[in-house]
Amino acid sequence: MFGYDTGVLASILEFDEWKSYFHHPGSIGVGVIVSILTAGCFVGSLFAGWLADKYSRKRTIMIACVVFSLGAAIQCGSINRAMLIAGRFVSGLGVGVLSMTVPMFQSELAPAEIRGRLVSFQQWSITWGIVVSYWVDYGLHFVQSDVAWRVPIGIQITPAAVLFIAMFFMPYSPRWLVDHGRVDEAHVVLANLRAMGDLNAPDVVTELEEIKESVRIDGVTAVRSYAELFHVPIRRRVALGIAVHALSQLSGINVTLYFAPTIFKQSGLTGKNASLLAQGLSGVVNCLFTIPAILWIDRWGRRKTLMFGSLGCGIAYFVQAVATGATQHKTYDDNGDLNLNLPTGPSYVVIVMIYVFIASFAMSWGPVSWVYPSEIFPMHIRSKANSTSTAANWLFNFVISLVSPILIKRITWGLDLIFAIIMFASIGIVYLFFPETKNRSLEDMEIIFGGSVWAHRDKKRIAEYDASGMLGQVGENKTHNLTLF
Numbered sequence: 001m002f003g004y005d006t007g008v009l010a011s012i013l014e015f016d017e018w019k020s021y022f023h024h025p026g027s028i029g030v031g032v033i034v035s036i037l038t039a040g041c042f043v044g045s046l047f048a049g050w051l052a053d054k055y056s057r058k059r060t061i062m063i064a065c066v067v068f069s070l071g072a073a074i075q076c077g078s079i080n081r082a083m084l085i086a087g088r089f090v091s092g093l094g095v096g097v098l099s100m101t102v103p104m105f106q107s108e109l110a111p112a113e114i115r116g117r118l119v120s121f122q123q124w125s126i127t128w129g130i131v132v133s134y135w136v137d138y139g140l141h142f143v144q145s146d147v148a149w150r151v152p153i154g155i156q157i158t159p160a161a162v163l164f165i166a167m168f169f170m171p172y173s174p175r176w177l178v179d180h181g182r183v184d185e186a187h188v189v190l191a192n193l194r195a196m197g198d199l200n201a202p203d204v205v206t207e208l209e210e211i212k213e214s215v216r217i218d219g220v221t222a223v224r225s226y227a228e229l230f231h232v233p234i235r236r237r238v239a240l241g242i243a244v245h246a247l248s249q250l251s252g253i254n255v256t257l258y259f260a261p262t263i264f265k266q267s268g269l270t271g272k273n274a275s276l277l278a279q280g281l282s283g284v285v286n287c288l289f290t291i292p293a294i295l296w297i298d299r300w301g302r303r304k305t306l307m308f309g310s311l312g313c314g315i316a317y318f319v320q321a322v323a324t325g326a327t328q329h330k331t332y333d334d335n336g337d338l339n340l341n342l343p344t345g346p347s348y349v350v351i352v353m354i355y356v357f358i359a360s361f362a363m364s365w366g367p368v369s370w371v372y373p374s375e376i377f378p379m380h381i382r383s384k385a386n387s388t389s390t391a392a393n394w395l396f397n398f399v400i401s402l403v404s405p406i407l408i409k410r411i412t413w414g415l416d417l418i419f420a421i422i423m424f425a426s427i428g429i430v431y432l433f434f435p436e437t438k439n440r441s442l443e444d445m446e447i448i449f450g451g452s453v454w455a456h457r458d459k460k461r462i463a464e465y466d467a468s469g470m471l472g473q474v475g476e477n478k479t480h481n482l483t484l485f
Contacts, residue, residue: 001159002095003129006257008152011137014261018149022081027405034258035401036085040092041394048100049387057105057173065164068094069157076154100390103374108173112441116297119374120367124290131283138276178211210443214379241373241389247426248369249396252419253361255404266340268347285355289362301438302368309364310426316357317420323349324413338409
């Protein structure tokens with residue numbers, strides 16, 4: 001739903017019918033319309049932790065689907081700019097709740113050895129939403145009426161309805177069930193998920209006992225307020241959860257996704273048809289290059305995936321900045337739109353680098369920014385901590401979406417250079433501070449994060465735990481001391 005909403009508006013911003021209906025909003029107006037969704041996401045993600053703990057992950061997802069559909073209906077029926085903004089804010093509330101709850105729900109259901117791949121499907125679903133919206137917009141941009149933008153906006157109610165209905169057939173999180181005293185139900189859910197319904201399977205019994213022990217300890221160390229998330233020793237994990245989401249947004253991915261037609265036009269693709277077609281292809285690239293991460297993220301590991309992704313993104317931005325800065329010749333058309341008038345060669349280089357950046361992000365920060373926070377927190381803070389880290393994602397998204405239309409016009413290639421510096425810096429941040437979490441159970445995280453904050457110096461300690469058997473490997477029976485937290 002978020003992917004579709006992101007993509008559908010990116011194209012609609014260039015529709016003459018939309019511009020005329022809403023009286024040609026300037027760069028500030030466009031920034032408000034685009035970013036208000038993420039403001040709603042920020043608010044929704046803050047409430048998501050409380051909802052998920054009280055009403056279950058399953059019911060919270062269903063509630064969010066209803067809220068999102070209401071917002072989409074308001075947008076579709078908008079008669080003025082205020083109504084459109086209000087509808088996007090309401091939709092954002094739903095997306096914010098979903099963006100926090102869905103990865104957590106997936107990680108609590110998934111076995112450790114494929115958890116990264118399963119949670120990565122959220123990012124892949126987002127890219128599919130973007131692809132579908134791009135091509136729906138492309139097919140309707142020939143229509144000469146407000147139908148051209150109302151129909152694409154209204155279509156987004158469909159995936160919300162599908163998810164709402166599908167959730168009736170999904171189980172409750174076994175960890176949530178144990179936390180609410182419904183141990184027998186949790187046992188049945190685990191048996192169905194892990195052993196084709198065999199309640200006596202060793203792995204099922206072991207995992208259930210680990211969850212029960214974890215919940216018991218959590219009852220003693222429970223976090224009662226969000227302020228406690230920033231106390232030692234919890235704050236290290238919270239900081240990393242916030243950092244991975246913040247760096248994901250500071251990569252500039254949503255600048256590209258929201259304003260792709262504008263960027264392609266500035267880069268030399270003249271005509272609405274050409275820029276929308278190039279945007280549609282960028283959506284395909286985004287979707288296709290998420291697949292390698294889904295297949296191999298649990299083999300590559302989180303750290304290497306992020307660092308190589310940052311390198312690819314940084315190089316693409318740097319080349320793009322040099323090609324644009326060295327050859328641009330700014331002019332403005334009658335509507336005030338900026339044209340860079342790049343020569344043919346540099347223009348092609350910039351367009352190719354946009355695709356290289358999207359591919360690099362899709363294989364790395366796209367999926368890992370959802371996987372990592374969903375797996376590093378213990379049960380007693382998982383909802384609140386995921387809520388906080390996801391809120392950071394939407395806060396940075398809001399700020400970047402608000403100012404990007406202005407910066408794209410005013411500093412052009414300077415924005416690419418800023419993003420390049422951030423991406424190169426993120427390589428060092430990941431290397432120094434982010435522990436590897438691949439193939440570890442959620443209960444193993446207590447030991448993974450029980451050592452030095454300098455992740456690159458803590459590998460020896462983790463290896464010693466592995467060798468001693470205190471830190472279990474995937475598929476083995478594990479009985480380690482959870483009180484280390």
